Amino acid sequence: MGKEYSVYIMTNKYNTVLYTGVTNNLMRRAWAHKEGFGSTFTSRYRVNKLVYYESY
Numbered sequence: 001m002g003k004e005y006s007v008y009i010m011t012n013k014y015n016t017v018l019y020t021g022v023t024n025n026l027m028r029r030a031w032a033h034k035e036g037f038g039s040t041f042t043s044r045y046r047v048n049k050l051v052y053y054e055s056y
Helices: 026-034 040-044
Strands: 006-011 018-023 049-055
Touching: 006 026, 018 026, 026 049
Parallel strands: none
Antiparallel strands: 006 018, 006 049
């Protein structure tokens, strides 16, 4: 058995941008996006709403 990873898609309040990411801790990563931490793209466009994920 290996480590579990999640592919996720997030958007902003108005659903006008999409951000796709991969993480080994989805809860921590979603929190980071909501708090404004993460990539420049997610901070600039205020990407903070999780709309889809799959874990592998």
